[in-house]
Amino acid sequence: MTVLKTSVFVLDCAEPEPLARFYAELLGAATGPAPGDGELILVTDDSGAVALGVRRDPNHVTPSWPAPEGPQQAHLRILVAAEALDEAEREAVALGARPLSAEEDGSRPDDRTTLRRFSDPAGHAFVIAAVHEAPAAHGADR
Known part of the structure; x- marks a missing residue:
């Protein structure tokens, strides 16, 4: 018998509340404490599905990526419809994301047609990537 499991991608940072709010606003989600874990804040969508967790450390x-001497570690990939890529970038920057140039992260400048690279307010890497079909929402229509 397989034990029922769920997983959550957790970002560690010094100040979890502002970082959780950043991702909640960016993803159109909400924040709240993880049941039974006072150290973890969950970012959840309208259906209650967990998008990610943020934990105080x-x-x-702060990760040193995209500096050449530091590995990227992990990153969050946010999928958007191709025609919404520019708008999604504007939203991320307005919320406090720092765009990373192709020179900073070692990518080709022409990659910007399909994805944009950022660091969040706590320095974690994430990308907004264009997909040809609209990403499926978990739960209710938004």
Whole structure:
């Protein structure tokens, strides 16, 4: 018998509340404490599905990526319809994301037609990637 499981991608940072709000606004989601885990804030969509978690780590060191001497570690990939890529970039920047140039992250400048690279307010890497079909929403229509 397989044990029922769920997973959540967790970002560690020094100040989890503002980072959780950043991702909630960027993803059109909400934040709340994880049941039974006072250290974890969950970012959830309208159906209650967990998009990611944010956890306080007072000793957190911001990733050095895209600096060549530092690995990217992990990154979040946010999927949007191809025609919404520019608008999604504007939303991310307005919420506090820092765009990363092709020179900073080692990519080709022509990659910007299909994805945009950013660091969130706590320095974690994420990309907004264009898909040819609109991404499926979990739960209710938005």
